[in-house]
Amino acid sequence: xxxxxxxxxxxxxxxxxxxxxxxxxxxxxIYQESNGLYFLYMALFLFFIGFLLSFKRPENTTIYxxxxxxxxxxxxxAMSYFGALPFYFTGEIPSLLDAIFETVSGFTTTGxxxxxxxxxxxxxxxxxxxxxxxxxxxxxxxxxxxxIPMSGGSNINIMRAESxxxxxxxxxxxxxxxxxxLYLIYFFLTALEVLFxxxxxxxxxxxxxxxxxxxxxxGFGVYRDSMASQTAYLQWVVxxxxxxxxxxxxxxxxxLYRHFKKAFTMSEIRAYLAIIVASVTIITVNTINIxxxxxxxxxHSAFQVxxxxxxxxxxxxxxxxxxxxxxxxxxxxxxxxxxxxSTGGGIKVSRFIILHKSIRKEMKSYLHPKSVxxxxxxxxxxxxxxxxxxxxxxxxxxxxxxASVFFVSFDNKGLITSFSAVAATINNIGPGLHLxxxxxxxxxxxxxxxxxxxxxxxxxxxxxxxxxxxxxxKLYFSKPIFxxxxx
Amino acid sequence: xxxxxxxxxxxxxxxxxxxxxxxxxxxTEQLSKEGNNITVIEKNPTVVGDVDAQFDxxxxxGNGASYSTLQEAGVEDCDLFIAVTGSDELNLLCCTIAKQFxxxxxxxxxxxxxxSKEVGYLRDKLGLAMIINPELESARExxxxxxxxxxxxxxxxxxxxxxxxxxxxxxxxxxxxMTIANLGKHITHNILxxxxxxxxxxxxxxxxxxxxxxxxxxxxxxxxxxxxxxxxIGMFTKQVRNAMIVGGGLSAYYLANELLHTGIDVHILxxxxxxxxxxxxLLPQAVVINSDATSxxxxxxxxxKDMEAFVPLTGIDEENILLTLFAKKVSKxxxxxxxxxxxxxxxxxxxxxxxxxxxxxxxxxxxxxxARALRASRSSEIETLYHIFDSRAEAIEFKIKESSPVVGKxxxxxxxxxxxxxxxxxxKGKIIIPSGSDMIEVGDSVMIVTTHTGLNExxxxxxx
Numbered sequence: 001x002x003x004x005x006x007x008x009x010x011x012x013x014x015x016x017x018x019x020x021x022x023x024x025x026x027x028x029x030i031y032q033e034s035n036g037l038y039f040l041y042m043a044l045f046l047f048f049i050g051f052l053l054s055f056k057r058p059e060n061t062t063i064y065x066x067x068x069x070x071x072x073x074x075x076x077x078a079m080s081y082f083g084a085l086p087f088y089f090t091g092e093i094p095s096l097l098d099a100i101f102e103t104v105s106g107f108t109t110t111g112x113x114x115x116x117x118x119x120x121x122x123x124x125x126x127x128x129x130x131x132x133x134x135x136x137x138x139x140x141x142x143x144x145x146x147x148i149p150m151s152g153g154s155n156i157n158i159m160r161a162e163s164x165x166x167x168x169x170x171x172x173x174x175x176x177x178x179x180x181x182l183y184l185i186y187f188f189l190t191a192l193e194v195l196f197x198x199x200x201x202x203x204x205x206x207x208x209x210x211x212x213x214x215x216x217x218x219g220f221g222v223y224r225d226s227m228a229s230q231t232a233y234l235q236w237v238v239x240x241x242x243x244x245x246x247x248x249x250x251x252x253x254x255x256l257y258r259h260f261k262k263a264f265t266m267s268e269i270r271a272y273l274a275i276i277v278a279s280v281t282i283i284t285v286n287t288i289n290i291x292x293x294x295x296x297x298x299x300h301s302a303f304q305v306x307x308x309x310x311x312x313x314x315x316x317x318x319x320x321x322x323x324x325x326x327x328x329x330x331x332x333x334x335x336x337x338x339x340x341x342s343t344g345g346g347i348k349v350s351r352f353i354i355l356h357k358s359i360r361k362e363m364k365s366y367l368h369p370k371s372v373x374x375x376x377x378x379x380x381x382x383x384x385x386x387x388x389x390x391x392x393x394x395x396x397x398x399x400x401x402x403a404s405v406f407f408v409s410f411d412n413k414g415l416i417t418s419f420s421a422v423a424a425t426i427n428n429i430g431p432g433l434h435l436x437x438x439x440x441x442x443x444x445x446x447x448x449x450x451x452x453x454x455x456x457x458x459x460x461x462x463x464x465x466x467x468x469x470x471x472x473x474k475l476y477f478s479k480p481i482f483x484x485x486x487x
Numbered sequence: 488x489x490x491x492x493x494x495x496x497x498x499x500x501x502x503x504x505x506x507x508x509x510x511x512x513x514x515t516e517q518l519s520k521e522g523n524n525i526t527v528i529e530k531n532p533t534v535v536g537d538v539d540a541q542f543d544x545x546x547x548x549g550n551g552a553s554y555s556t557l558q559e560a561g562v563e564d565c566d567l568f569i570a571v572t573g574s575d576e577l578n579l580l581c582c583t584i585a586k587q588f589x590x591x592x593x594x595x596x597x598x599x600x601x602x603s604k605e606v607g608y609l610r611d612k613l614g615l616a617m618i619i620n621p622e623l624e625s626a627r628e629x630x631x632x633x634x635x636x637x638x639x640x641x642x643x644x645x646x647x648x649x650x651x652x653x654x655x656x657x658x659x660x661x662x663x664x665m666t667i668a669n670l671g672k673h674i675t676h677n678i679l680x681x682x683x684x685x686x687x688x689x690x691x692x693x694x695x696x697x698x699x700x701x702x703x704x705x706x707x708x709x710x711x712x713x714x715x716x717x718x719x720i721g722m723f724t725k726q727v728r729n730a731m732i733v734g735g736g737l738s739a740y741y742l743a744n745e746l747l748h749t750g751i752d753v754h755i756l757x758x759x760x761x762x763x764x765x766x767x768x769l770l771p772q773a774v775v776i777n778s779d780a781t782s783x784x785x786x787x788x789x790x791x792k793d794m795e796a797f798v799p800l801t802g803i804d805e806e807n808i809l810l811t812l813f814a815k816k817v818s819k820x821x822x823x824x825x826x827x828x829x830x831x832x833x834x835x836x837x838x839x840x841x842x843x844x845x846x847x848x849x850x851x852x853x854x855x856x857x858a859r860a861l862r863a864s865r866s867s868e869i870e871t872l873y874h875i876f877d878s879r880a881e882a883i884e885f886k887i888k889e890s891s892p893v894v895g896k897x898x899x900x901x902x903x904x905x906x907x908x909x910x911x912x913x914x915k916g917k918i919i920i921p922s923g924s925d926m927i928e929v930g931d932s933v934m935i936v937t938t939h940t941g942l943n944e945x946x947x948x949x950x951x
Contacts, residue, residue: 065540156540173501173524173545380548383532 004058011053013075018046028124035090036124068157069466080104104454106132108461111219111313111430114443130209137216137343146179161466165340171253190215193241200234217344219313219430226315246310246338268350279305283326309333311345313430315438345428407452426456499523501565505551506572513851526560551581568593592616625846626741634726636821645913668694678708681936691906707910709918730796733780739800756780794820863944880938885945899923902950907937
């Protein structure tokens with residue numbers, strides 16, 4: 001393995017995190033908060049370590065998929081650790097483990113919090129907490145690829161490891177331009193949301209934080225009751241932007257380059273919108289007794305469907321009080337998740353499309369056992385490798401899910417809580433049901449359960465394998481440790 | 488908001504390459520390294536996956552002649568379209584279709600002799616920028632070597648008036664232990680040593696550089712001066728009188744044709760009787776022998792010992808190399824080895840085979856030269872480009888079209904880059920081997936030898 005290159009890129013990642021940390025430091029300066037200083041010190045510290053690690057560019061800069069996976073997994077772990085330290089130092093989250101849980105939840109755009117009252121945080125911390133969503137949404141390594149020139153084409157392997165979706169491709173021939181383009185779209189949409197929120201009379205600071213949390217499909221709210229006490233206008237703005245950020249970014253790329261037909265015929269986008277419309281309809285009908293008014297009903301169900309499906313995790317209403325069918329729909333949406341190539345989590349709509357097509361193919365093969373048919377999506381064939389990896393992903397996901405539910409069940413919080421807590425973390429949503437419902441938080445879990453849930457969040461965001469690869473001993477030892485005796 | 492992207496796009500070309508075989512692969516590697524935006528269209532999904540992970544490019548799985556695939560590749564705004572699939576017809580079709588939808592420059596690889604006679608007609612009628620025939624080009628290169636057997640390689644510049652010749656300094660030659668400055672004083676100042684390879688390292692030599700035996704040297708000069716020089720240093724220069732070609736494929740046909748025209752006797756060994764019949768019709772002057780050339784008896788029986796040149800041109804690299812080694816053992820013939828695979832150049836250069844010709848590199852060199860010329864400003868353009876020393880150095884001929892900082896100054900006053908040499912200036916057909924007081928003028932073409940890669944225009948020779 002090219003360990004030099006792994007450390008080199010890790011160094012760059014830490015330096016970038018240092019740069020990002022200057023923003024909360026600046027926020028602290030603006031609001032005259034002494035806590036801002038911790039961010040400044042932390043930033044300087046990260047510059048220093050990053051500088052040491054990336055001091056010399058290795059001669060061999062080739063990155064294979066395994067290096068891509070290791071770089072991604074280690075970067076995310078290191079970022080979460082160092083990103084958690086300011087929370088701990090400022091004393092706003094007294095336990096280090098809780099701080100790490102909160103930061104992992106931030107970077108993985110989960111939004112599961114251990115804080116009972118986010119309004120108690122100072123501005124600098126508040127900013128950093130929401131900003132982690134924005135960084136994690138598009139991915140820090142994609143950002144790295146956008147700003148650091150790297151020779152060779154092998155750095156697509158980094159993007160493959162970090163970006164969600166069954167098959168990751170480039171938008172334009174050059175990696176750097178692709179990454180730059182993604183961030184440009186991302187930045188533009190975020191800025192647009194800030195504008196709309198400010199028009200709706202939300203304070204600027206709150207608008208920025210809320211937009212960060214929406215853009216990354218994270219869900220850390222700035223308010224104690226998430227979005228429940230906001231005006232209908234603001235709730236609609238957030239609903240629409242959540243849906244927009246859950247869309248495959250290829251869609252925006254096609255719009256940008258005026259391939260309108262291609263954009264609107266993307267089957268993933270169509271399926272995504274169809275699921276949203278169907279869910280909203282059912283939930284509106286199902287909850288008509290609670291809201292008594294169709295308009296309010298549509299608003300809350302649309303908000304909640306968008307929030308859960310894009311894996312954001314804002315709440316406009318305590319959906320834990322909703323009737324059973326509505327809650328089940330929300331749980332199903334947790335697993336479906338957003339589109340591939342968006343900032344959202346979950347298993348992803350495109351994977352379900354492929355699974356659905358494989359099932360249909362299987363049915364057909366029962367009718368005509370020797371029939372040959374190739375799966376296609378948007379007119380082009382899906383390679384067998386992709387189908388296989390989708391199947392394996394689904395199975396691995398379910399195994400990890402079941403195992404995590406088992407581990408969390410030791411806290412004896414009831415099946416609904418354990419089940420929905422794991423579902424809400426592994427799918428990067430945030431709030432679950434019952435004891436982890438939208439009005440509750442994760443503070444009550446044991447340390448062990450918090451570690452399991454943190455792992456689930458990382459595994460969910462990085463789509464399992466980059467993280468699971470770290471546990472493969474063959475990665476580190478190219479030669480067997482115990483050699484068998486000859487003959 | 489996208490000014491950043493359009494800006495970089497104006498500097499680099501948008502290139503579509505159809506077919507990612509060996510030539511496509513070399514082109515992709517070189518052109519993407521030079522910073523162009525490349526889209527590769529390839530039919531074979533495995534190749535698509537490999538290339539995608541290897542280079543910073545976009546790959547599309549599909550047929551390059553279908554409009555929808557081309558549209559997906561963005562043919563409308565592409566600058567250069569290169570079709571290098573295995574099939575001539577497909578290449579021509581791809582280019583023709585691409586030309587319908589965009590103003591790009593199109594290059595097709597066409598190899599069959601049926602079309603090669605009509606290249607000019609095809610190119611003009613189909614509006615192509617270039618039709619390239621690797622078999623013909625490599626046959627020409629091999630023929631040039633056989634005209635000057637001492638040379639390991641002969642490349643022509645300035646429409647054939649100047650040559651760059653590669654040879655190895657034998658043990659005990661007068662050049663052994665001679666500095667370049669002394670060579671100019673004592674032997675001739677009409678040639679210029681452009682590059683020396685010693686123990687795997689490439690030098691662009693200055694006057695103080697001392698030549699040693701076993702050095703592989705490139706020098707540039709006028710055609711006739713080159714021969715005079717080689718005679719002066721005691722190296723045999725007469726062209727071969729007969730040649731044996733093994734294998735009767737396309738390149739064999741082109742080479743035999745070339746050699747027969749200059750009065751060299753050609754023997755062709757071919758194992759298929761059908762093909763022998765065809766060849767004897769096509770090349771009535773050649774001796775066509777129907778025999779399996781991979782057997783020693785067959786070769787000895789065909790008279791390999793009496794041959795002055797031996798060129799194995801079978802389709803299999805390993806066989807070609809074995810045949811070359813055998814020929815070197817049993818005869819004094821000048822041997823040329825054709826190697827199709829380009830991934831093992833360093834292993835092959837260690838084998839000491841003498842002259843080695845890589846048809847795939849010849850193709851890609853021509854196309855890369857064209858692509859760089861497209862990128863350059865209007866003040867100068869690339870006429871020819873050769874990779875020398877296994878692509879570690881380049882020899883580039885620039886046509887000077889307009890005034891630039893390089894023009895009108897004495898060469899000794901130009902702040903040239905390190906490891907860069909002006910090999911000759913071609914002024915209205917007169918070849919000047921430049922000294923410090925010469926000047927580059929508008930209308931000249933200038934040959935540059937350098938280990939820097941990616942020179943697009945003449946002003947790139949100056950220090951930044």
